[in-house]
Amino acid sequence: MAKEYHYQPYRTKGKNNLKYFLLALAAIVIIGGYLVHNRKDKNKTDADLPRPMDETARTADAANPNLRDNPEIKPIDRPIPKPDDRMASQPGNQIPTPVPAQPTQPQPTTTQSPAQPVPSGTMPAMSNTSPEAAAVVDQAMKEETSGKFIVARDKYNAALAMPLSPQVRDAVKDRLSSLSQKWLFAPQILPDDTMTETYKVGPGDKLELIGKSYKIPHELIMRINGIKDARLLQAGRTLKIPKGPFHLKVYRSSFTLEVWQNNKVFVKRYKVGLGAEGKDTPTGTFRVKSNGKLIQPPWPNPETGKIVHPDDPLYPLGTRWIGLDGIDGAAKGRTGFGIHGTKEPETIGKRSSQGCIRLFNGEVQELYDLMTQGVSEVVVMD
DSSP: OOOOOOOOOHHHHHHHHHHHHHHHHHHHHHHHHHHHHHHHHHHHHHHHSOOOOOHHHHHHHHHOHHHHHOTTOOOOOOOOOOGGGTTTTSTTOOOOOOOOOOOOOOOOOOOOOOOOOOOSSOOOOOTTSOHHHHHHHHHHHHHHHTTOHHHHHHHHHHHHTSOOOHHHHHHHHHHHHHHHHHHTSSSSOOTTOSSEEEEEOOTTOOHHHHHHHTTSOHHHHHHHHTOSOGGGOOTTOEEEEEOOOEEEEEETTTTEEEEEETTTEEEEEEEOBEEOTTSOOOOEEEEEEEEEEESSOOEEOTTTOOEEOTTSTTOOSTTOEEEEEEEEGGGTTOOSOEEEOOSOGGGTTSEEESSOEEOOHHHHHHHHHHOOTTTOEEEEEO
16 A cells, blocks of 8 residues: 655745754853853963962072061961952952061160270289288289279388298289389379379470480480480470389399389389309409490490400390499399390390399380489399
């Protein structure tokens, strides 16, 4: 039996096909729009998130000692901006994140106090020293520390007349030697100093005559007052003048020479060399000879009789010569002895001379300026 055929007009079939095509196209557009919209939202969210720190920034922070070691400084937190803050995170609108300031370390403050002279070294233990003497020495050190040099000098000198151990006595003399640079050899006159005074130069005054009136060498006046040429002394100038004369005490056992002003005030001491074995420096009292102070005079060798001049390598007198006359004790009547410098500094503190007293060249020049010809005396003792 033949299949029954139902006739459909061509226009009706075309309408159905168009309808299906439009539905499919609409579905494609809807799905595509949805995908594009989701991708835009994702990109926008990623752009608003803070970017991770790159490796260079990590390395710089790691190398920063303030971030690494200082417990007071911590890394800055960078919070993820909220949606409301997105405008602030866009270029040109960024709001700087506040950074905690590094705490300032307090700097030590220095209070400038007046410089106080402090005695060098300390006094040894006061064993074998009377309590009275120990108290005087202690007070003298306090006065020196406070800058009262004249009071300290007088107290130290008072202590020398009291029972002291050898160690304390040596320490006191060392303090006095140091103080002499302040009260004697410096040009300033210190308050209450009875051992120096001022002199106003008058017209026609000569340094040599001024020195004689005070029983001191004019060279000492020049040294203290910084005068280079005695001929240039000007009227009206005020000079510092110590009251002379100065005398010496030499101790053979310790190879020391002490300077005393008027035999009352200890000034300072020097290390010396003395006569060799068989050529002993005599004990007793000597006096500086009149016209006995000379600068590098020719030296007659007592053993050979040869005259040795200063330019000779064998010249033994150094830079100064102070001739002595024996006037008392074993030294009485002895001649040819003197105080001088040396070209052999290693012999200081030893028995090495022909019987004379030798010092370092610089020190004998200072001593030369202290000794008054025909007046100053030298007592040599064991």
